[in-house]
Amino acid sequence: MSDLVIDDVSMRFDLPDGGSVQALKNVSLTLKQGEIMSVLGPSGCGKTTLLNILAGFLAPTEGKVVLGDKRVKGPGAERGMVFQQGALFEWMSVRENVGFGPAMKGMPKGEKREIVDHLLGVVGLAQFKEKAVYELSGGMQQRVALARCLANEPEVILMDEPLGALDALTREKMQGLVLKLWKETGKTVILITHSVEEALLLGERLLVMAPRPGRIHREYRLPFADAGVGQDLREVKKMPEFGQRREEILSMIWEMEEEIMGGAAQ
Amino acid sequence: MTALIIADLWGELVAVLSTLFFALPYIAGYIGIILLTLLIWTGIKKVLRPASDYTSLKTVTFGDESTVVSNSVASVVSVVLIFVLWASFTGSSLLPGFLHAPGPFVGTGTFTYTVTTPDGRSDDAEVTVLVYPRDDEAPAPEVPPGDGFAKNDSIAIAEYRSDLLRVDQNDEIGRDEEAVVTHIDGKEIAPGETVRVDFGTVALSGRGTPNIRPSAGLQMEPIWLPSPEAVWSRLTEIATTGYRNSTLVEHLGYSLFRVIVGFTLGAMVGIPLGYAMGLSDWFRGWFDPIVEFMRPVPPLALIPLVIIWAGIGEVGKIILLFLAALWIMAIGARSGVSGVKISKVHAAYSLGASKWQVLRHVIIPNSLPEIFTAARVAMGVCWGTVVAAELVAAEKGAGMMIMVASKFQSTDIVIMGIILIGIIGFGIDMLMRAAERFLVPWKGRG
Numbered sequence: 001m002s003d004l005v006i007d008d009v010s011m012r013f014d015l016p017d018g019g020s021v022q023a024l025k026n027v028s029l030t031l032k033q034g035e036i037m038s039v040l041g042p043s044g045c046g047k048t049t050l051l052n053i054l055a056g057f058l059a060p061t062e063g064k065v066v067l068g069d070k071r072v073k074g075p076g077a078e079r080g081m082v083f084q085q086g087a088l089f090e091w092m093s094v095r096e097n098v099g100f101g102p103a104m105k106g107m108p109k110g111e112k113r114e115i116v117d118h119l120l121g122v123v124g125l126a127q128f129k130e131k132a133v134y135e136l137s138g139g140m141q142q143r144v145a146l147a148r149c150l151a152n153e154p155e156v157i158l159m160d161e162p163l164g165a166l167d168a169l170t171r172e173k174m175q176g177l178v179l180k181l182w183k184e185t186g187k188t189v190i191l192i193t194h195s196v197e198e199a200l201l202l203g204e205r206l207l208v209m210a211p212r213p214g215r216i217h218r219e220y221r222l223p224f225a226d227a228g229v230g231q232d233l234r235e236v237k238k239m240p241e242f243g244q245r246r247e248e249i250l251s252m253i254w255e256m257e258e259e260i261m262g263g264a265a266q
Numbered sequence: 267m268t269a270l271i272i273a274d275l276w277g278e279l280v281a282v283l284s285t286l287f288f289a290l291p292y293i294a295g296y297i298g299i300i301l302l303t304l305l306i307w308t309g310i311k312k313v314l315r316p317a318s319d320y321t322s323l324k325t326v327t328f329g330d331e332s333t334v335v336s337n338s339v340a341s342v343v344s345v346v347l348i349f350v351l352w353a354s355f356t357g358s359s360l361l362p363g364f365l366h367a368p369g370p371f372v373g374t375g376t377f378t379y380t381v382t383t384p385d386g387r388s389d390d391a392e393v394t395v396l397v398y399p400r401d402d403e404a405p406a407p408e409v410p411p412g413d414g415f416a417k418n419d420s421i422a423i424a425e426y427r428s429d430l431l432r433v434d435q436n437d438e439i440g441r442d443e444e445a446v447v448t449h450i451d452g453k454e455i456a457p458g459e460t461v462r463v464d465f466g467t468v469a470l471s472g473r474g475t476p477n478i479r480p481s482a483g484l485q486m487e488p489i490w491l492p493s494p495e496a497v498w499s500r501l502t503e504i505a506t507t508g509y510r511n512s513t514l515v516e517h518l519g520y521s522l523f524r525v526i527v528g529f530t531l532g533a534m535v536g537i538p539l540g541y542a543m544g545l546s547d548w549f550r551g552w553f554d555p556i557v558e559f560m561r562p563v564p565p566l567a568l569i570p571l572v573i574i575w576a577g578i579g580e581v582g583k584i585i586l587l588f589l590a591a592l593w594i595m596a597i598g599a600r601s602g603v604s605g606v607k608i609s610k611v612h613a614a615y616s617l618g619a620s621k622w623q624v625l626r627h628v629i630i631p632n633s634l635p636e637i638f639t640a641a642r643v644a645m646g647v648c649w650g651t652v653v654a655a656e657l658v659a660a661e662k663g664a665g666m667m668i669m670v671a672s673k674f675q676s677t678d679i680v681i682m683g684i685i686l687i688g689i690i691g692f693g694i695d696m697l698m699r700a701a702e703r704f705l706v707p708w709k710g711r712g
Contacts, residue, residue, distance in 0.1 A: 077618030101617040134711035
């Protein structure tokens with residue numbers, strides 16, 4: 001079992017003026033294989049820092065991250081990442097983008113082609129595989145990014161606001177796609193978002209983080225992700241419990257934001 | 267001392283501004299032509315094609331940048347007008363005569379002068395002036411002496427030239443008897459004054475000698491501006507027989523060869539240097555002062571040093587062009603590397619790429635558009651630099667050709683050379699653009 005264990009992770013950045021910022025303080029968390037977790041929080045709560053530590057782009061000042069039995073020491077193919085937008089390689093076609101990971105591993109061409117064709121079918125871009133990525137719409141580009149990440153067979157998928165730049169309709173379709181892929185592939189997924197609704201819909205577990213220092217404020221276990229698989233997400237949103245949770249979390253984040261603003265005003 | 271310099275500079279500034287001031291009517295006339303053709307074209311378009319395309323249906327076009335595209339009709343008219351003006355003011359045979367600007371007077375003209383003696387007697391005589399085309403020298407025509415004490419005179423003058431004529435030389439009572447010229451064509455004249463005659467002007471010198479100045483018209487002498495066909499025939503002549511022991515192709519080929527070799531060497535060193543500066547803080551620190559100092563030094567300022575060190579042969583020229591391209595390419599490659607989005611690099615790493623693979627598959631392709639932009643600039647600078655270097659010292663080359671020609675006042679070769687240099691520079695830029703579209707189609711699409 002490849003569980004993801006975050007063990008007492010703290011992160012402090014030294015500033016040029018001699019001071020320092022505590023971006024994360026004593027964050028501990030265990031994610032079982034195949035769980036999907038969304039992360040919410042006001043700006044400056046260390047969500048992205050946490051994700052960068054998990055991806056291996058940053059080394060924590062204290063504590064450690066362990067995936068399975070291996071300690072995370074740098075970026076690796078077993079932890080794939082989907083970025084907000086603009087992280088595709090525009091000098092490559094759709095097919096080459098999706099096949100990037102396998103190509104880096106030196107996978108034989110036939111095998112690579114099979115994986116790429118299969119994944120482009122899964123994300124619904126089969127007829128676009130020879131296009132240049134800049135010819136695609138924003139939603140299609142994020143499908144390519146998802147397929148590119150999946151092509152590498154990662155154990156954990158880290159998503160940094162992958163749907164943040166999409167319009168509402170495309171976003172809803174993509175949320176359905178994320179749920180479907182999660183259930184079909186059984187990957188562990190961590191998703192950072194600014195949208196409370198998206199966090200509720202896509203989080204089997206939902207982490208609300210608080211700023212100064214960045215820490216876990218509250219954790220929820222929610223039924224909506226399971227209920228949403230293969231369903232119309234609008235039906236899920238109509239559930240009375242969904243509305244209740246949304247209000248609860250929204251006011252929690254509002255309070256935190258007010259506190260930050262008040263602090264800044266003094 | 268400083269005050270003196272400032273006074274000098276002020277004088278120069280006044281001279282420049284007054285020159286500009288006298289050019290104002292011509293500039294205004296040119297702008298008038300532009301507006302007139304615009305008006306005509308708008309009228310023609312209304313008749314030919316009623317408004318229906320997307321742009322013409324827009325109610326707001328002024329300030330809408332997307333409606334401003336280069337009008338090809340205007341481009342054609344503008345280029346044709348340049349040639350028409352050129353042909354008109356050089357009396358070119360390519361244009362029908364009525365489009366020519368007034369030319370210099372050629373042919374025979376006459377005027378009369380009146381001599382008055384101290385004792386009050388006066389007499390008229392006629393002067394026949396033959397103005398001949400410059401290549402077709404003619405003797406002064408024979409004229410009958412006429413009656414009275416003032417005798418008729420004749421003179422031959424080349425077009426565009428003027429000449430003094432001692433009209434009293436053959437007169438019975440001349441300057442030595444204190445007879446003076448008082449009238450030209452019946453109009454009174456005193457030394458220092460000028461009188462208009464049929465074919466030009468006649469002035470009286472300080473000592474009372476008529477200075478005959480046939481009208482020069484508005485056309486340019488070939489020595490200042492040869493006609494288009496003269497330039498063309500010079501081009502065909504040099505293309506077949508060559509100039510200064512080298513054919514035209516050889517002159518241009520040598521210039522291009524220097525540019526291509528110099529640029530290629532500059533790119534081969536500059537691009538890796540730029541990558542090193544973009545990827546390593548040690549290399550950046552090491553080369554930053556050198557690059558930042560050398561970049562603003564115009565390559566032309568290096569010409570004297572390069573000649574001292576390497577002479578005027580090919581090596582010196584190629585070193586110069588290498589230096590001209592080197593810094594531009596290094597800075598282009600450096601900014602191409604630093605311009606890579608960190609999310610692309612992160613994505614590649616988390617897809618399992620090694621450092622080498624990130625360089626090969628992400629950083630290098632991502633920097634190509636910037637490198638192409640730098641290459642276009644560098645090629646332009648190299649072309650300009652090679653011509654300038656050849657102006658200073660060379661045995662072959664486009665710049666050498668026009669420099670030597672200018673020393674012999676062969677203006678036709680100078681103009682031909684300038685046009686060829688322009689066409690080649692333009693062609694280089696077009697080629698670079700085409701290569702850019704073909705090789706880096708993703709430019710600006712990330």
